[in-house]
Amino acid sequence: MIKLTFKTDFCKGCGLCVGVCPKKILRIAPNTINKKGHHPAEITDMEKCVGCASCATMCPDCIITIEKE
Amino acid sequence: MVIFDKPKALLDVPLHYCPGCTHGIIHRIIAEVIDELNIEGKTIGIAPVGCSVMAYDYFSCDMIEAAHGRAPAVATGVKRSDPENIVFTYQGDGDLASIGTAEIVHAAARNENITVVFVNNAIYGMTGGQMAPTSLIGQVTQTSPYGRDPKLCGFPVKICEMLAPLEGPEYLERVAVNSVVNVKKAKKAIKKAFENQLNNKGFSLVEVISSCPTNWGMTPEKALEWIDTNMIPYYPLGVYKDRSANAEVQHD
Numbered sequence: 054m055i056k057l058t059f060k061t062d063f064c065k066g067c068g069l070c071v072g073v074c075p076k077k078i079l080r081i082a083p084n085t086i087n088k089k090g091h092h093p094a095e096i097t098d099m100e101k102c103v104g105c106a107s108c109a110t111m112c113p114d115c116i117i118t119i120e121k122e
Numbered sequence: 123m124v125i126f127d128k129p130k131a132l133l134d135v136p137l138h139y140c141p142g143c144t145h146g147i148i149h150r151i152i153a154e155v156i157d158e159l160n161i162e163g164k165t166i167g168i169a170p171v172g173c174s175v176m177a178y179d180y181f182s183c184d185m186i187e188a189a190h191g192r193a194p195a196v197a198t199g200v201k202r203s204d205p206e207n208i209v210f211t212y213q214g215d216g217d218l219a220s221i222g223t224a225e226i227v228h229a230a231a232r233n234e235n236i237t238v239v240f241v242n243n244a245i246y247g248m249t250g251g252q253m254a255p256t257s258l259i260g261q262v263t264q265t266s267p268y269g270r271d272p273k274l275c276g277f278p279v280k281i282c283e284m285l286a287p288l289e290g291p292e293y294l295e296r297v298a299v300n301s302v303v304n305v306k307k308a309k310k311a312i313k314k315a316f317e318n319q320l321n322n323k324g325f326s327l328v329e330v331i332s333s334c335p336t337n338w339g340m341t342p343e344k345a346l347e348w349i350d351t352n353m354i355p356y357y358p359l360g361v362y363k364d365r366s367a368n369a370e371v372q373h374d
Contacts, residue, residue: 063136068343069342113144113145118127119126
């Protein structure tokens with residue numbers, strides 16, 4: 054089981070993680086706003102995540118942590 | 123088991139860069155390399171003037187802020203005063219390819235045992251998107267509103283090609299950070315540049331093709347595509363010099 058966590062308050066909503074996700078399970082949250090005033094990235098279906106770390110590789114703000122349980 | 127986490131050499135603070143700016147990726151690559159080589163305690167970074175002027179706030183190793191373009195000169199002093207130090211400079215194109223051209227050429231010619239990370243995004247980011255020496259022909263910037271005209275402004279400077287004929291430098295490579303594959307290649311190149319210094323081989327420079335979505339006037343994803351369609355054709359990726367491998371110039 055893969056566990057993917059975002060440090061949401063550091064997210065600037067650039068969307069680079071969304072574009073590279075092979076499973077298309079990331080999105081920019083339309084109804085949430087973080088401390089910085091950005092719409093942060095979020096995961097829609099954790100079960101489908103394969104832990105490839107493409108999102109974390111492209112995240113310029115290094116806010117993604119991926120763990121395998 | 124942790125698959126991916128923030129490297130220890132990168133402090134846990136928010137970066138000031140614009141959304142989607144790939145400076146953050148390059149910072150992380152350097153921090154990962156410092157962690158993997160376990161050299162944080164003896165590494166000294168030299169920050170430039172430009173968008174990455176505040177890089178000293180982000181790395182957990184010691185950092186020095188150099189005058190505009192003079193990072194290779196400062197790095198020379200730091201390295202020569204104690205060769206045990208691992209010294210890297212982090213410079214943008216406005217810093218290294220414009221005001222600091224003399225410093226980088228002579229540091230390379232002397233084969234100083236330092237590592238240079240040169241971030242080329244073809245524009246002056248911090249000051250608001252003026253034309254840089256590396257801006258492409260026809261590129262629209264604040265100071266070239268009708269596109270860069272080579273008759274008026276000359277041609278873009280290709281740093282790797284310019285330094286390659288010198289006998290001094292040990293290792294010159296150009297990489298990009300516009301895709302997952304390219305980010306991994308960039309990390310390999312930057313790691314090699316640090317290893318060269320650890321093995322006392324001499325001057326290593328890695329040119330990283332980066333994006334500037336704000337000043338290019340694009341979304342972050344479009345900016346990465348623009349690197350593929352416009353920048354890489356003019357600045358081909360590949361190894362330009364690798365003395366230890368006796369490699370001829372290779373292009374992807």
